[in-house]
Amino acid sequence: MNAVVYKGPHEVAVEEVDEPEIEHPNDVLIDITTTCICGSDLHMYEGRTAAEPGIVFGHENMGVVSEVGEAVSDLEVGDRVVAPFNVACGFCENCEDGYTGFCTNVNPGFAGGAYGYVAMGPYKGGQAEKLRIPYADFNALKLPEGDAHEDAFALLADIFPTGWHGTELANLEPGDSVAVYGAGPVGLMAAYSAKIKGAAEIYVVDRVPSRLDLAEEHCDATPINFEEGDPVEQIKDLHGGGVDKGVDAVGYQAVDPEKQADSAYDPARENPAVVINNLIRTVKPTGELGIPGLYVPEDPGAPDDMAAQGRLGIDFGLLFEKGQALGTGQCNVKSYNRELRDLIIEGRADPSWVVSHRVGLDEAPEMYEAFDNREEGVTKVLLEP
Ligand SMILES: [Zn+2]
Ligand SMILES: [Zn+2]
Numbered sequence: 001m002n003a004v005v006y007k008g009p010h011e012v013a014v015e016e017v018d019e020p021e022i023e024h025p026n027d028v029l030i031d032i033t034t035t036c037i038c039g040s041d042l043h044m045y046e047g048r049t050a051a052e053p054g055i056v057f058g059h060e061n062m063g064v065v066s067e068v069g070e071a072v073s074d075l076e077v078g079d080r081v082v083a084p085f086n087v088a089c090g091f092c093e094n095c096e097d098g099y100t101g102f103c104t105n106v107n108p109g110f111a112g113g114a115y116g117y118v119a120m121g122p123y124k125g126g127q128a129e130k131l132r133i134p135y136a137d138f139n140a141l142k143l144p145e146g147d148a149h150e151d152a153f154a155l156l157a158d159i160f161p162t163g164w165h166g167t168e169l170a171n172l173e174p175g176d177s178v179a180v181y182g183a184g185p186v187g188l189m190a191a192y193s194a195k196i197k198g199a200a201e202i203y204v205v206d207r208v209p210s211r212l213d214l215a216e217e218h219c220d221a222t223p224i225n226f227e228e229g230d231p232v233e234q235i236k237d238l239h240g241g242g243v244d245k246g247v248d249a250v251g252y253q254a255v256d257p258e259k260q261a262d263s264a265y266d267p268a269r270e271n272p273a274v275v276i277n278n279l280i281r282t283v284k285p286t287g288e289l290g291i292p293g294l295y296v297p298e299d300p301g302a303p304d305d306m307a308a309q310g311r312l313g314i315d316f317g318l319l320f321e322k323g324q325a326l327g328t329g330q331c332n333v334k335s336y337n338r339e340l341r342d343l344i345i346e347g348r349a350d351p352s353w354v355v356s357h358r359v360g361l362d363e364a365p366e367m368y369e370a371f372d373n374r375e376e377g378v379t380k381v382l383l384e385p
Contacts, residue, residue, distance in 0.1 A: 002017075003125070005055070028075055030062075031063050031066045034153075035127050035383050038158060048301045058115060058126035074137045080145055081142055082156045090139075095138075161340060164331075166193070169327030176244040180194070187247070187249030205235075206223075232281045246289045248293040252299060360385075
């Protein structure tokens with residue numbers, strides 16, 4: 001079968017790879033109907049992780065069950081399912097507590113597993129024609145038959161729950177004001193989640209006008225372009241002081257508006273602490289910060305030695321002085337995906353507006369390049385094998 005294979009920095013190829021097989025009685029195989037390119041794939045694509053060539057990418061997967069292991073009890077051939085990007089067992093202590101992003105059984109020596117991702121276990125990615133889903137009764141979420149809401153349901157694998165998680169980490173409540181840094185797919189989903197939850201005011205910070213337009217149009221957000229001035233001052237001027245809650249949907253490869261370089265996303269412009277420090281300044285004393293944006297313990301392409309070890313120059317004294325709380329970590333998709341699915345089925349949410357492209361698997365190399373360049377109008381790319 002064909003799959004998207006990582007070849008080295010800034011290079012992926014569609015190549016023939018072995019088909020997956022049932023390896024354990026609780027596995028299923030699915031024929032992929034939709035798989036997404038994610039911003040976190042770009043960290044590997046850009047050579048900013050320890051990923052080695054040969055990885056099949058793809059952790060945002062949905063499809064139709066084609067084969068069922070003999071111990072699977074709740075799934076049948078033909079079921080339409082979406083898989084959380086986290087692989088989780090369902091019965092370890094963290095899974096029992098709902099922290100399925102930190103399962104201790106699926107990736108020995110580490111808390112958390114995922115499909116097609118460096119250091120996240122032996123699970124092949126789904127940017128391919130077929131995928132094996134382990135612990136399938138637990139991991140595969142059933143969807144209505146047919147092809148309705150295909151784009152929206154595909155977003156249940158990661159970005160809709162992850163955006164929602166950002167607002168949960170910040171304990172966003174109805175009537176709160178919130179600033180979301182980053183209008184990539186996760187930031188847009190965080191702003192959309194804030195709207196669904198009844199936030200009173202939503203500010204979204206980015207530098208790409210088409211992304212800010214989406215935030216304004218679909219999330220009733222106030223767009224803040226950080227290339228046009230200090231985003232903290234812009235938000236405080238508009239709001240009249242610090243906001244209640246903040247979400248970091250950027251992570252460690254953050255552009256520092258104070259730094260100049262030849263191109264917008266040149267690593268020379270990066271400052272991995274800039275978003276967290278801006279959030280500490282943007283959010284009011286005793287406010288809360290949700291940080292689903294990705295940070296890494298080692299960054300081979302870091303702008304300095306400290307950042308290479310995942311150590312950031314955070315203004316912790318100011319955070320303490322303001323009595324702020326922060327929540328971090330990848331999304332426990334299982335905690336939210338069933339309810340978010342039902343919001344989609346009932347027509348109360350439709351996150352599919354974030355999807356800009358649906359293309360064949362063979363177009364993956366050019367779409368990776370366009371997404372990596374944050375080209376205008378390229379927000380979320382879905383692949384259809
Ligand atoms: Zn993802
Ligand atoms: Zn577990």
